[in-house]
Amino acid sequence: MGQVGQTRRVQEYDGELGAAVARAQDGDETAFAIAYRIVQPGLLGFLRGIVGDDAEDVASDAWLEIARDLGRFRGDGAGFRGWTATIARHRALDHLRRRRVRPQAGGTDQDVLDLAGPHNTHEQALESLSTEWALELIRGLPRDQAEAVLLRVVVGLDGPAAARVLGKRPGAVRTAAHRGLKRLARQLGIGGEAEEGVTDVASRTLGESK
Amino acid sequence: MNDNRDRIDRQAPDPGQRTERSGRTGTETDMGERLSGDGPRGRRRVRPGGTLPDPRAAGDDAALDAPLETALAAAVRAGDPAPQGEQQAMAAFRAARASGAPRARTRRRDDWRPAAERRARRPAKLTFGVVFASLALGGVAVAAIGSVGSSTEGAGSDSGRGTTIPSAAASKRPGGAAPSPSQGGARPTDRPATAKDTEAHCRAYEQVKADGKALGATAWQRLVVAAGGADKVAAYCSGQLAGTTARPSHPTRSGSGKPAKGASNSANATARATGAAGNSQANGGQGQGNGKNN
Numbered sequence: 075m076g077q078v079g080q081t082r083r084v085q086e087y088d089g090e091l092g093a094a095v096a097r098a099q100d101g102d103e104t105a106f107a108i109a110y111r112i113v114q115p116g117l118l119g120f121l122r123g124i125v126g127d128d129a130e131d132v133a134s135d136a137w138l139e140i141a142r143d144l145g146r147f148r149g150d151g152a153g154f155r156g157w158t159a160t161i162a163r164h165r166a167l168d169h170l171r172r173r174r175v176r177p178q179a180g181g182t183d184q185d186v187l188d189l190a191g192p193h194n195t196h197e198q199a200l201e202s203l204s205t206e207w208a209l210e211l212i213r214g215l216p217r218d219q220a221e222a223v224l225l226r227v228v229v230g231l232d233g234p235a236a237a238r239v240l241g242k243r244p245g246a247v248r249t250a251a252h253r254g255l256k257r258l259a260r261q262l263g264i265g266g267e268a269e270e271g272v273t274d275v276a277s278r279t280l281g282e283s284k
Numbered sequence: 285m286n287d288n289r290d291r292i293d294r295q296a297p298d299p300g301q302r303t304e305r306s307g308r309t310g311t312e313t314d315m316g317e318r319l320s321g322d323g324p325r326g327r328r329r330v331r332p333g334g335t336l337p338d339p340r341a342a343g344d345d346a347a348l349d350a351p352l353e354t355a356l357a358a359a360v361r362a363g364d365p366a367p368q369g370e371q372q373a374m375a376a377f378r379a380a381r382a383s384g385a386p387r388a389r390t391r392r393r394d395d396w397r398p399a400a401e402r403r404a405r406r407p408a409k410l411t412f413g414v415v416f417a418s419l420a421l422g423g424v425a426v427a428a429i430g431s432v433g434s435s436t437e438g439a440g441s442d443s444g445r446g447t448t449i450p451s452a453a454a455s456k457r458p459g460g461a462a463p464s465p466s467q468g469g470a471r472p473t474d475r476p477a478t479a480k481d482t483e484a485h486c487r488a489y490e491q492v493k494a495d496g497k498a499l500g501a502t503a504w505q506r507l508v509v510a511a512g513g514a515d516k517v518a519a520y521c522s523g524q525l526a527g528t529t530a531r532p533s534h535p536t537r538s539g540s541g542k543p544a545k546g547a548s549n550s551a552n553a554t555a556r557a558t559g560a561a562g563n564s565q566a567n568g569g570q571g572q573g574n575g576k577n578n
Contacts, residue, residue, distance in 0.1 A: 098377070106377045110370055118369075119360035134372050141376035146394040153396025160393065208359035227353045228360045234399075259352050 087112045088151030095154045099144055106144075110137070113155060117162050119228040123212045123220055124166045132169050136162040156235040159225060163239060203262070211258050218246075219254030226251045482507070486521030 091112045097105035117136065121129035139161050147157055212220050218240075225236040225247075236251070237244040485507045511520030 101381050103374065103377060103381075107370065107374060110373050114369065114373075115361040119357075123360065130366055130369060134369055137369070137373035138376045141373060141380045143394065144377070144380065146390045147396070148390050148394060149396030150398075153398075157394065157396045203355050203359045205359050205362050208356055212356075212360070223356070224360070227357050230357070235396075255352060258356070262352070264352065 088155075091151030091154055092149075093151075095144075095147070095151065099147070106141070109154065112151075113158050116155065116229040117158055120159060120224045121162055121166055122209050123224040123228065124163070125169055126209075126213070128169060128173075132165050133162065135169075136165045139165070152232070152235065155229060156231055156239055159229050159231065160239045163221075211261055212254075214261075215254045215257060218242075218250045219257065222247045222251035223254040223258070227255075482510070482524050486517075486524055489517060489521060 091109055094105040094108040094112070098109055114133070118129055118133050121132050121136075125132050136158070140158055143161075147154065149157065212223060215223065221240060222236060225231045225239055226233070229236075231239065233244045233248050237247040240247055481503075485503055489504065489507060507520075508514050508517055511517040
């Protein structure tokens with residue numbers, strides 16, 4: 075889908091990442107640090123979207139397993155991102171099971187979030203997108219949509235890789251990501267649909283008339 | 285009035301709803317609904333109209349979503365990772381490296397090579413497996429043909445009994461000098477096979493004994509029973525393996541009944557076949573004769 079820019083940016087590092095992983099598998103500590111620094115931001119963002127404030131702890135668990143099983147891994151840089159995301163996701167699901175807390179399925183904060191984004195232009199909406207708010211928005215999505223969006227946009231996986239991490243068919247993941255992004259766009263007031271524009275006008279008229 | 289319209293609106297089929305909505309854009313009812321953020325309603329409003337591009341029509345919404353995705357990714361990835369996270373990861377890496385096993389077996393879930401590469405590798409393995417299996421099965425088939433052919437030939441022709449059978453028994457199949465006349469012609473081929481089985485089991489046992497489950501299999505149980513206890517298997521096996529290659533002839537015959545251990549019988553038979561050819565020939569002849577009677 076339309077994550078060309080982001081995907082390209084993330085994938086710029088894939089060559090470097092692949093080389094670093096290969097050297098780390100041979101025992102190179104510096105290379106492992108390089109791989110960590112390339113992978114960790116996306117991995118942490120993914121975990122923040124699933125487990126919230128416990129993301130650092132879960133990421134730490136995940137890296138323990140990644141370091142332990144590094145010798146088993148086969149693949150390139152992109153593959154390493156998918157492999158690490160799978161491990162991190164398993165740790166996150168374990169964590170949630172232990173905590174017995176499900177991430178909020180969409181709908182509850184919907185009203186607040188919808189009202190929170192009365193931006194006139196896309197630029198305004200996107201510029202003001204803070205980490206906390208972005209995460210809150212994503213966590214407001216249904217679980218499958220949130221995970222699909224996180225894997226594709228934040229971790230930067232392609233469709234088949236995201237589907238493999240989630241254990242679903244690529245088509246299902248693509249649809250979930252698409253719906254999630256649509257919903258986020260709507261909540262940010264940048265739906266881009268004619269109808270949305272019409273109601274924006276409507277809301278202003280309403281405000282004036284009242 | 286407004287309530288009434290709202291109710292109608294909810295019940296109206298979607299196309300009608302859409303036209304009606306466009307006709308009364310800006311009314312207070314419409315606004316109230318929108319601000320209340322009615323989830324299902326919102327979805328119904330958007331979907332059937334077809335204003336949303338199909339998810340599969342990627343080109344259409346690429347331009348629309350790219351800025352959003354870039355902004356989302358930037359925002360979510362922006363948070364500073366705590367420095368102790370990296371230290372912990374490095375410590376884990378050092379610990380894993382120190383504990384050895386740097387190249388553990390790659391499980392399926394660890395293989396993230398591109399699909400084409402994986403597919404190319406799998407058939408190679410598969411082909412090897414098929415070839416190996418066909419060779420193994422083919423070998424069994426060929427062996428079976430040989431044994432059946434020679435025994436029927438021996439049993440069928442009286443004149444050939446003195447010449448073909450003893451030579452076959454003495455050279456190719458030492459077990460042919462079977463000490464059990466009642467067993468018939470098919471029996472001799474079993475014994476060397478059994479000996480080899482024991483040998484093979486012994487060899488395999490060394491590799492498998494670490495795995496508790498495999499030892500539950502019948503073959504292992506039989507081996508353990510033959511050895512007289514799980515802890516004696518090693519000794520038993522070393523005896524067997526040595527016996528098949530360089531064991532001197534057994535002093536006593538194991539009787540005219542069924543032999544307890546194939547390997548020792550095989551050794552017996554070999555010794556007899558080489559040392560007492562006449563005897564073995566006589567035995568062989570007798571065996572075949574009885575086989576015919578059976």
